Amino acid sequence: MLWASVACLGFIAFRRGRPVLTASLREGSMDFINIVPRIALGVIGSGYIAAVIPQEIITGWLGPNSGWLGVLTAVIAGAATPGGPVVGFSLGAVALKAGGGAPQVIAYVIAWALFAFQRVLLWEIPFMPARFVWFRAAVSVPFPFLAAAIAMAIGKP
């Protein structure tokens, strides 16, 4: 799927003329070489950071306490959750089963999607200009709360 889209765009570039293709190939490879050390630091480093943060603490934060304090802790927990989508969603599911409020779990999942530190460190900072990353993160801060508010307003499914 991924390489198919690469091949497809490469073909379009080739149709535009060989120089366009070679220029983008060179550009892409240079980006790759530039990014590899950062990815290396991100991948290898985030494993250690994840190992330091125990998952039980995060589920505890998500516990059945309700209200805006619960939402706030859920947001912090979401940002601090290490690991890929399996971990993020599983912890959310556990919290939901353990009696966490739906708005809190929504806030948790959305905060995790927006700020999960591992993804930001591993992918976003290496690939994007750092200024953009910080700016995006800062701008995104209100949104888990907004989502929780919407969830509180429209109620549980």
Add this chain to the structure above:
Amino acid sequence: MHGYCRSSVCFAVPARLSRSSQLHDPSDPIALSELPLKDPAPADDAAEAEPRPGHIRKPVGWSMIVIAALVAVSATLVWRRDGIDGVLEILTHDLSLFGGILPRVLAGCLLGAFITEILPHEKVSRSLGPNSGLKGLLIGTAFGAILPGGPFTAYPVASALLTVGADFGATIAMVVSWTLIGYGRAVAWELPIMGTDFTLWRIVISLPLPVLAGAFGRFVYVRMYPKVAP
């Protein structure tokens, strides 16, 4: 408009634009006659100019130093807790993960480079630029929602969009939309783990968020960097 971008971008864009437009219609007799004379010089220039600023693009920036410090502290904590075995175990696991990710990262980088090269810059900056209004945010949101692949495609593509003239607002809408309503992740992970009801409910709640985030981002950006704004 390019005031906010990295120096590499500002160098690269005119160089590539001029080259591709020069080679676009080889049937043109003037271009043909000029090609052998003129082309080698600008091509070499561009070849020199393009990767070089890329290197200067702060390979070790402020952010990377912070991350490295965090990693060092965490690794020390792991070492204190689990001994050298724990450290080595995580290292080998992460190294194999790293090896698996590399080809996909390469694909993502190539994707970003092709997009930078292929998309018409004027069109992008018109439809996703600072003056694109709500439409630009909606396009960014839709694009992020349908974008295939994981972070290894989303971020290079977002970076490429910034390069070709999208503003922070539209790019924020795209990135946020990709993380919140990107169908790939929702179908692959959220549906089986969280259940259909919760997933649909969450996605409905999330629908307006990318546009709001993009609008908010644009609003703040224009006030933070008034010189850059038109």
